[in-house]
Amino acid sequence: MKKFITTGIFAVALLAAVLPGCKKDSSDPDPVEPEKGxxxxxxxTPFANPERGFYKTLIRKTGEAGLVQSQLNTYRASNISLVLRFFYLDGFKDKAISAEELALFQADLDKIRIAGLKALLRFGYTDDIAGTDAPLAIVTQHIDQLKPLFEANKDVIAFVQAGFIGAWGEWHSSSNGLSTTANQRAVLEKLLSVLPAELMVQVRTPLYKQAIYGTTNPVNSSLAYTADGRARVGHHNDCFLSGGTDYGTYTNVTAEKKFVSDEAAFVPTGGETCPPTGTYSPNCLEGRNEMKYLKWTYLNLDYYPTTISGWRLNGCFDEFQSNLGYxxxxxxxxxxxxxxxxxxxxxxxxxxxxxxxxxxxxxxxxxxxxxxxxxxxxxxxxxxxxxxxxxxxxxxxxxxxxxxxxxxxxxxxxxxxxxxxxxxxxxxxxxxxxxxxxxxxxxxxxxxxxxxxxxxx
The missing domain is CATH 2.70.50.60 (abc- transporter (atp binding component) like domain)
Structure with a gap:
């Protein structure tokens, strides 16, 4: 023990003698200050941001008046930045769209731009399940006519819903036999060919997209944001949160929702609610879970009113208004x-x-x-x-x-x-x-x- 103490004292003395003569090596770095962020x-708090959130629905049939600027100008005060402008071509089922009608479409988009909004666009021929749409030749002619409109207004078009086929442009109940995969593919490919490359299209059900492209594989990061058609096609569900299959939106509910959820990391999803079926309740918890899972980016403020008012009453409307989209x-x-x-x-x-x-x-x-x-x-x-x-x-x-x-x-x-x-x-x-x-x-x-x-x- 004494030896240990002696050795320790000697070592301390030696260290004391050496240290005063030590000089800092000029190559030694100065102490680094911790990074402060x-x-x-x-x-x-809810607020408006482009291309997302609750939207207002604005429908026009042939011969009706165009948009009212003063009405559009009020929307942003309610945190709305998006409108669905649905143009029915009911007066042109057997002929070209008139120059006057095309000018009215342009005037409406000019008003949307003035109001600081963006548009979801859809075109159709009937809002009656037993009504008539147009034959494929007329549809493709109309899409060609709309090409200059799409190009001139790509700045204020958020997304384009595929439309044109059947009642409400929802791709079913076509009086001209267009509700087949071959005809749906023809309409979708025609639409993609005339739209500016940066604009995306949305189809009514995931099965439509899977059938057209012949795959159940979702868009992934390697395909996203390319010119490939799959990378430009998203989804709109016009019977969201109604329970079960959402009125036929899904067939295999679990698998197809998973497909939409995976795709929605790269292509948009949105739509509107419907009257709930059976005992299903589109309450705050259901709404939150479904919107998060399916990566919902926009939702119709005008329909289904009972569902929307229920969210207001139960305190989750502001939450949804804040979190829809990005x-x-x-x-x-x-x-x-x-x-x-x-x-x-x-x-x-x-x-x-x-x-x-x-x-x-x-x-x-x-x-x-x-x-x-x-x-x-x-x-x-x-x-x-x-x-x-x-x-x-x-x-x-x-x-x-x-x-x-x-x-x-x-x-x-x-x-x-x-x-x-x-x-x-x-x-x-x-x-x-x-x-x-x-x-x-x-x-x-x-x-x-x-x-x-x-x-x-």
Whole structure:
């Protein structure tokens, strides 16, 4: 024991003698400060965002008046950004659509654009189960006639429902024998051929899509966002939450819902509710579970009224209004306090999707710097594709955009998520708002405050 103590004392003395003469190696790194992030507070308050949420149904038959601008202008105050414009071609079942009618279609879409809304489009010939539609030759002629309309208004068209065949354009009960896979394929392929490549079509049941493409395999990440027809076809269910097969929407309910759920990570789902069947109750729990599972992006506010009013009465309407479609929220950001002029900005931001569905339309994403003295804005483009942020997931945007052209000064930092269309990119109504408390700023086309100041020297 004494030897151990003696050795210990000697070692301490030796260490004391050596340490004063030790010098730090110049190659040793300085202590690294722990990375400090900005935590963002999310919120549950409903608000409008493009291409998602509850929608209003606006139906027009041949000879009826067009949309009323003052009515459209009121919708955003109710957090509505989407309308279904259903054009019945009942006066043109045996002839071309008139120039006057096509002009009215264009006038309606102009009004939708003025109101800061986007449209779901559907065309049909009858709203009577025993009514008549048009023969295939007329349908294809009409689709060709609509090509310029689709191209001119692709900025405000959210999705196109396949339509044209049978009652309500729902692809059944065709008086001209169009409710066959061959004819359905002909209509769908014709529609896809005239639509701008960025627009998606929705069909009424999953079995229709499976039969047309000859596969029960859902669209996956390798096929998504390509020009392949399957990657451009989603689903609309016009008897959602009615119980059982949803009035024939499904045959094998479990398998086909799984197919839609898997596909909806990449192609849109939406529709409207119907009167419930049997003892089924479309209550808050059922609505929440089904919308989450099927990744529901939009729902008719006007039908079925008893279901909608039940949600209001039982306190889940606002929840559904908030969570239909995508709901992106900043989680944490890491940014430098100072950078050199002409260099790059180290930008790292995690974003969560708290909604039921992803984004389906590509957006333009940019860091925005606002000079705190002059008020001048500078946009730094990012390459991030926000469509990849799927429901209940968090993704990190980590990029180093160039600061070229941004002068020295102090800047407030924002995130801008704008429409890719030149006609809409500077309009606040078409920019994506993050679900964060006190973040939204309705200037410079709509931007989200990242609560950080940057000094450029």
């Amino acid at each position: 900005i935590a963002y507070e999310s919120m549950a 709901r992106l929220a900043a989680v944490e950001g890491f940014f430098p306090d100072e950078v050199a002029a002409g260099g790059t900005l180290s930008f790292k931001l995690s974003v969560a999707n708290k909604g039921y569905a992803p984004l389906y339309s590509k957006k333009t994403v940019a860091v925005v710097l606002k000079n705190t003295v002059s008020g001048t804005f500078y946009d730094l483009p990012l390459q991030a594709d926000l469509r990849t942020i799927k429901p209940e997931l968090t993704s990190t945007i980590e990029e180093t955009p160039s600061l070229a052209g941004v002068p020295a000064g102090t800047y407030s930092m924002y995130l801008r998520i704008s429409d890719v269309a030149v006609s809409l990119k500077d309009r606040t109504e078409y920019s994506v708002r993050l679900a964060n408390k006190d973040a939204w700023v309705a200037e410079h086309g709509g931007i989200n405050n990242l609560s950080h100041q940057l000094i450029i020297r």
